[in-house]
Amino acid sequence: MAHHTAAQTAHHHSHEEEHESLKTMGFWMFLITDVILFSVLFATFIVLRGNFNGGPGPHELFQMPGVIAETFILLTSSFTCGLALLSLNAGKVKGVIGWLAVTGILGIAFLTLEITEFVHMVHEGATISTSAFLTAFYTLVGTHGLHVTIGIVWMTGLLIQLKRNGLNAKTKRKVNNLSLYWHFLDIIWIFVFSFVYLMGVM
């Protein structure tokens, strides 16, 4: 009987790991769909980016020091997210929690700067309904910001789960997927930075 239970436990473990690997693959598929989502937003922005409707354009609106600060903060957060993953591979739950927390705080800093930028622009009279350029701008950059926000909520939930349950197949998979997501957002931001901001002020 005891033998039987042991076999069943082993069976259960292999099943669990198999299931987690399915979820990782599913997450990659989700990222592919998200790539398409952002491609459409970028394409729309590029089509509409010259249509100022007599309103302000990138030269008047974009304050590059803030944007560059956002970029460096997000890039650093990607690095710390990588460090969290290294700790995960080393099996150090404290390291994972610490680095993920740092990543989350950097994410919040990024969002704060972005929201400040948006509020500033709206105060200058550049709202989403001013021109097609601004509609496309707020939608593209805002969608990225929304993704970051969701990432931070996810991270918070995951930190609680890591504290409670430590590292197991499930939390490991979640940290892995979260890091995929976070790096993905970083890459999207590089494109936002190049196509929206740099090409705008150049």
Added chain:
Amino acid sequence: MWENIKTFASEFFVTGDPLIYGADVSIALTLVAIVFALTYFKKWQWLWKEWITTVDHKKIGIMYILCSILMLFRGGVDALLMRTQLAMPDMQFLNAEHYNAIFTTHGVIMILFMAMPFMFGLFNIMVPLQIGARDVAFPFLNSLSFWLFFWGAMLFNMSFVIGGSPDAGWLAYPPLSGIDHSPGVGQNFYIWGIQISGIGSLMTGINFVVTILKMRTPGMKLMRMPMFTWSALSSCLTIMLAFPILTVTLAMLFIDRFAGGHFFTLDGGGNPMMYINLIWMWGHPEVYIVVLPAFGVFSEIFATFSKKKLFGYTSMVLAMMSIAIFSFFTWAHHFFTMGSGANVNAFFAVTTMLIAIPTGVKIFNWLFTMYKGKITFETPMLWAISFIPCFVIGGMTGVMLSVAPADFQFHNSYFLIAHFHQVLIGGVVFGFFAGLYYWWPKMFGFRLNERIGKWAFWFWNIGFYVCFMPQYGLGLMGMTRRVNEYDWSQGWDMGWMPLNIVSTVGAFLMGIGFIFQVWQIAYSIKNHKRDVNGDPWNGRTLEWSLPSPAPVYNFATLPKIQEVDSWWEEKERIKAGKPTPQAPLEPIHMPDNSAIPFIQSLFWFIAGFGFVFNWMFFAIPGLIGVAVTMIVRSFQKDEGYYIPVDEIKKTEASTRGAG
């Protein structure tokens, strides 16, 4: 106070049309009847435990198909109303506004709430059985997809009695669908109904791609998969790449309407043509998404009812995959008249014509499959055979439409209407009916009545040609789509009346065909012979190796596959006395039921409803509900349960009879 309530009610409910009041009454009566029946027969718990919270792919599939048939009824009634108006244009049966609403909802419902769920239903029921899996990759997500579809469809259908239907065409082109030209809530219903169910479709796409790529039974290499599974894979890959475009496009239209954005407006630097490009970048792949699985169904049926291997397996796979890829490069053929210039038009004309090549390959493969086969003519095969001439004509008129200069004549005429109904009914609807008849015994354990089925088949087929062949003529005579009258008695008789009357007669013949199908199902439920061996058609693929209906775990032991049509070959081995030895039974892990998909989708519905009416006190709690249910789910243990070996033995003994 009373006055306020009266004003509110007159805006909230659709009023002023006897047809709508009739519908109000019938909806109310149906709801009362359902609630009464569930209470009287004490079925509430059964409904909740067995269906609403289920994660079993087979049950989810059945729910999809049930909803789809209800939607076919509603979309069909819309069609008959339109045809009635067009046969008697001077009777003012439908006024212009009502007509606009009806052709809009007819299109949306037939494509998104009839064809899509019918397809997902067949995927759900059959793909895991065909690849030897015990469920889909993500059973919880699968249930969530279904309930998102369900509540999205409910939201869309509600518009008919509450607030007012969308009336800017099935793809809602701006500027007509913008806030300036459609200030009512109808377009909001359109956006949110489709958005919510579209997210469900996207998740189903991901779910089945992972299922097919990762969960096949040992030995089932990709090139040994049944053709229907291949078609599901190609369709789901296309969903993954196309549906995000729809999501974004609808979101942008929403931003224009809700936040005063200028994506697609005429002022503010917006570009309405951008919308038309984007929506067709989704819309064209979408028609291939629904037709590819129909091709898959036909491939199974032709092989089974000809008692032969499918001719040209590899070329079939290549054809399907190349159709899936090409489908992304043809979108501009929907608006050659937009003025993109000769070079752009030429490119899209050529890519469109190219699609005819793999499609032609498939047609010949099916014909060669039947060649020298021992063909029998049961209902699934009848639908499959009738599909071929129908789809060939529809395909050829499609090639005519793809000739860009000629399209300036055909554009938005009844010629186009006839073309796409011919490929969508002749291809998709015939295909899904064939699939339903073919797999019905697997789903429910008995066959549908053949005699009534044949009546239904002939009414549908004759009705189809009577309805749509005249429309090619009408198109060439200059009748454009979306007209509700053509003043034949007012002195500018265009000579359209006779063909319109013929077409309407055909539409009603198809309606009679549908009634025969409903009768066929009802009759067969009452008078059927139990199918005992699970293989009524002498099938070729794995699903027929299981008892009908399949047990909850599908396969007691996972079969080992050595070739294409593995069940057929296995039957040969069994006859020769050398069956493949089966592995010993082990406990089977199954996922737990969950109420979260239903509740979360309901919150989406509440949020969507709030956005439709601009009621933030609905929208914000709805969104919070969505977020909270997601977090609750993330914190759940969800370990599932094991079915012990004894129980599997018992189930197998009872479902497989003595053997």
